[in-house]
Amino acid sequence: MFENDNKILLTEDEMPTQWYNILPDLPEPMAPPLHPGTMQPATAEDFAPLFPMALIEQEMSQERFIDIPGEVLDVYKLWRPSPLFRARRLEKLLDTPAKIYYKYEGVSPAGSHKPNTAVPQAYYNYKEGIKKLTTETGAGQWGTSLAFACSQFGMECEIWQVAASYRSKPYRKTMMEIYGGILHPSPSDRTEYGRSLLAEDPNHPGSLGIAISEAVGEAAANPEARYALGSVLNHVLMHQTIIGEEALLQLAKVGETPDVLVGCTGGGSNFGGLAFPFLREKMAGKMNPTIRCVEPSACPTLTLGEFRYDFGDTAGMTPLMKMHTLGHDFIPDTIHAGGLRYHGMAPLVSHLYELGMVEAINIPQTECFEGALKFARTEGIVPAPEPTHAIAAAIREALACKESGEEKVILTALCGHGHLDLAAYENFLAGQMVDADLEQSVIDKSMETVPNL
Incomplete structure (x- = not known):
């Protein structure tokens, strides 16, 4: 039935109704988060000023599967299940015996995978009577997603966007405002911390770490507000596993299992969402894919x-987490993949990397955009800058198969479209894009302020 199809679809009735929680399946437990004041393991009460109790319980849960609320499923059905594509035209261009599949999350209202967690986060806050959510955003996909999610439940949404992205992507601002979001560039003049940074540099490019500080500070000061995070935390990655659960069902329809799974990795939610269900199957001995994180060379959290x-x-306001970090003072180069410019990696992804259960590579942005043009000119979709990293890694793997003659099955996630990122493509097509040369001394200087625990 699907043998020659370009896309493999599920009906709404086939959509998974549970998220997968990988925590109870870990061969070794993760290190606990620490309270920033006492440096002791953080308790549920420590998180209560920022998150609703339902999400705190999910963060720490040892249940392997958690039911998706009916109200969340109803919103999911605006775009889910999302399609799985066979990249036949890209395979032909590369002249590879490999099969390339990509799970396309750009069909969501925000144009990315981010609503998969924005909707449940807004829902659980709404159920606990919260009136307003604050957050940060890099490229703007998370801010757009949370603004959309808040609109579904009649909540306010205030967003701090990394200044470099705020200035380079004006239509993201418009899209957030269409959904009712209130947006500020970060660092901003709205917070004491933001004002202190602007006093030092009025044109500060910002970072996700700075934007988080501003959003957290606003939420902590308002009893009717809470904070929402678009990546990194356990419950966020768990909400994204609907991507991988759907992909498992779709590949089963064509009798395929992946030999290689690659995903772009900034904070870890897109990667974890695709990879964790396949990692579960691998741990159960049902398949044996190589699972590879792909990050930008300008912000190589796992690899460096x-x-x-x-x-x-x-600012050092959040709990401390054991993770791969470049130092919370690290300000990445202003590459176009704004969603991957975070100094730390999700503790879960970091833990799996330390256990040797996943691999990691970093790729410079010019190679990523070269791959994106090949993809767009064959598959027809203009990718967001973030998943161009996964596309570049998939192309590397497919070309290796061309050399070896192996007929590997390669799976990746195209986590968003690039319709609001055309300035990046214009920059690349004009020959003006350069690769950042990250020196170890820059990382070393940032790491000087990291607690030595």
């Missing part, structure tokens, strides 16, 4: 960062 406790934000 240290595995240690660090703050999730720049």
